[in-house]
Amino acid sequence: MQYSASTTPLRSPYMSSSTSALHLRVDFVSEVAHCHINSPQHITRQVDTECALSELESELKCSVCKDFYDVPMSSKCQHTFCAECAKFDYNNKKTGLCCPTCGYSFTSFTQFYKNTLIEDLIKEYKSNRESIAHLYALGKQAEERECREEKEGSIKATNSNSNCNFNSSPFGGTTKSKCASEKSIHKNDNDGNGQKRKRTDDNDNKLLPLNKNIRTSNNQLCKKPKIAYGLMNEKKLKNLLKEEGLPAYGSKNEMIARHSYFINLYNSNVDATIPKSKGELLRDMKKWERAHQSNEAKDANLIKKTLTNSEEINSYVISPNKYRNQFAELIQQAKINKRRRETA
Amino acid sequence: MSNALFTKRLSKELVDLKINPPVGIEVTEADTFKSWKLTLDGVDGTLYAGERFTLEFRFSPNYPMESPEVVFTGNIPIHPHIYSNGHICLNVLYNQWSPVLSVRSVCLSIQSMLSSCTCKEPPPDNNHYVKTAKASPKQTQWSFHDDSV
Numbered sequence: 001m002q003y004s005a006s007t008t009p010l011r012s013p014y015m016s017s018s019t020s021a022l023h024l025r026v027d028f029v030s031e032v033a034h035c036h037i038n039s040p041q042h043i044t045r046q047v048d049t050e051c052a053l054s055e056l057e058s059e060l061k062c063s064v065c066k067d068f069y070d071v072p073m074s075s076k077c078q079h080t081f082c083a084e085c086a087k088f089d090y091n092n093k094k095t096g097l098c099c100p101t102c103g104y105s106f107t108s109f110t111q112f113y114k115n116t117l118i119e120d121l122i123k124e125y126k127s128n129r130e131s132i133a134h135l136y137a138l139g140k141q142a143e144e145r146e147c148r149e150e151k152e153g154s155i156k157a158t159n160s161n162s163n164c165n166f167n168s169s170p171f172g173g174t175t176k177s178k179c180a181s182e183k184s185i186h187k188n189d190n191d192g193n194g195q196k197r198k199r200t201d202d203n204d205n206k207l208l209p210l211n212k213n214i215r216t217s218n219n220q221l222c223k224k225p226k227i228a229y230g231l232m233n234e235k236k237l238k239n240l241l242k243e244e245g246l247p248a249y250g251s252k253n254e255m256i257a258r259h260s261y262f263i264n265l266y267n268s269n270v271d272a273t274i275p276k277s278k279g280e281l282l283r284d285m286k287k288w289e290r291a292h293q294s295n296e297a298k299d300a301n302l303i304k305k306t307l308t309n310s311e312e313i314n315s316y317v318i319s320p321n322k323y324r325n326q327f328a329e330l331i332q333q334a335k336i337n338k339r340r341r342e343t344a
Numbered sequence: 345m346s347n348a349l350f351t352k353r354l355s356k357e358l359v360d361l362k363i364n365p366p367v368g369i370e371v372t373e374a375d376t377f378k379s380w381k382l383t384l385d386g387v388d389g390t391l392y393a394g395e396r397f398t399l400e401f402r403f404s405p406n407y408p409m410e411s412p413e414v415v416f417t418g419n420i421p422i423h424p425h426i427y428s429n430g431h432i433c434l435n436v437l438y439n440q441w442s443p444v445l446s447v448r449s450v451c452l453s454i455q456s457m458l459s460s461c462t463c464k465e466p467p468p469d470n471n472h473y474v475k476t477a478k479a480s481p482k483q484t485q486w487s488f489h490d491d492s493v
Contacts, residue, residue: 054364063444064408065349066356085349085443100442 053133060122063101068122073112077104086112221275223267229256245282247289261288350405351377357447369451377403381417382451390459397421399454400430401447411441413480414450422464425457425490429474431481433467435488438481 062069064085071083079101098105106112125132227240237255238248244262248255262285269275276284354377361371368385379402386392397420402413414437416430425433436445436453467473477484 065353066360066446067352100444103442 053129053136056132057125060118060125068126069115069118072115072118072122074115074118075099075104075106075112077102079104080115080118081112083112083114221270223270224263226263227259229260245278246285257292258285258289261285350403350407353408354403361448366448366452368455369448372398379403380447382447384451384455384458386421387455387459391461391464392421392458395419395421399451401450408443408446411437411445411482412447412450413482414454415481421458422466423458423461424463424465424467427467427470427473427477429477431473431477431484433486433488435486438486439488 057068060068062072062080062082062085064081067082069080069082072080073083073086074080075086077099079099081100229237232240234252234255237252237259241248241255241259244259246258246262250258262281265281265284265288269281358371358374358380361369365371368387370383371380372383373381379400382399382401384397384399386395386397388394397416398418400413400415400417402415404410404412414432414434416426416432420426420428420430427433432454434453434457436442436450473484
């Protein structure tokens, strides 16, 4: 093994000066020691879980420092870096600031915003890493057992082995962890060389966000701007609705409601992973229209009901005189009962 | 600051390359954070099948903000984009470098560049370049023209 050799770079001149480097030395050595001290069987298991978790962890790691995000900052192009790493001052770019992953250019660092979701995820993940690894190991064992049983049970032993690896895994692509780490290189390969390698893990769910990024950046779908309806007369509103292929009837308020609902629907569709076609959107609009109308009728009923209910309640509270006689009778009966009990 | 990032990043990459090495790529010498040597095997079914080359990576303390110097040493492959002094004409090593790239991705790029080669011949301006080139390929003004690799 080459590990013994790899510990020697720690004596490099770059490290001796800073204290953080000292800390790193411990970190690094302990990581290597993992693989040394344990028995060979242990190593493979360790490496196995490391690999599988690394697939998960790679999503939580900054691609510049290759460590968990420290104050994750996201950019408009959907790429996230540590706050420190985002201050990349690499000087071989002629066009000033741009995203190291996709080349999207920025005008200033203010266009990065803090991604608290990722920060929380990392915090949660770090505190539960042990149990996640444990669960993973358990899942893997169960999967192996199943495989073995299937192998013994069926006559076509060879076929079942190749199939069950992909079907019965509770963690998705456990057997593909190698592909997964290669996947990150797909993303990084600027010159497109990576495309030569075959994508064996097309079914992998984790690829979805990647595809989404590609789609949103390449697709021509643009969000529609909000409209100041107050400035519009009915004729303009009708034209607007007709442009979108929407029905142009009803009062001004109804038309405004219809149009703004459509804009909202359309804009949220732009962000969707698999955007719907305009026809589907219009169908959704029709549904909304129907629901809206019936809702109006229902609302009217509901309001009537609540109104009458409140009248009844008010009548109890405001005019207790109405039931004064009944109350008096009840009080008298109670008194009689009490007296009877006392005499008895 | 960049010192901490530099050592942290390189040690992570080294561990990753050891634990989970890409096919045909192996770290042979990594005694310092200044330079590493890796062997690169020609991919089966290509012109370089069965051959083994050595790549030398030299890192500056600004890595990964600055690209590493990458050259072939010893047995140098004959390729239209690789000069006989070991210098490699590959855009990701020079003006297209980005801090998200790593030793692993550079190796894979070079491996893929070798694999896509259709005829083994040196670059057309090889003799002139080798005579005039400086020691570091980063001091050369490269012009990238071949998008097919």
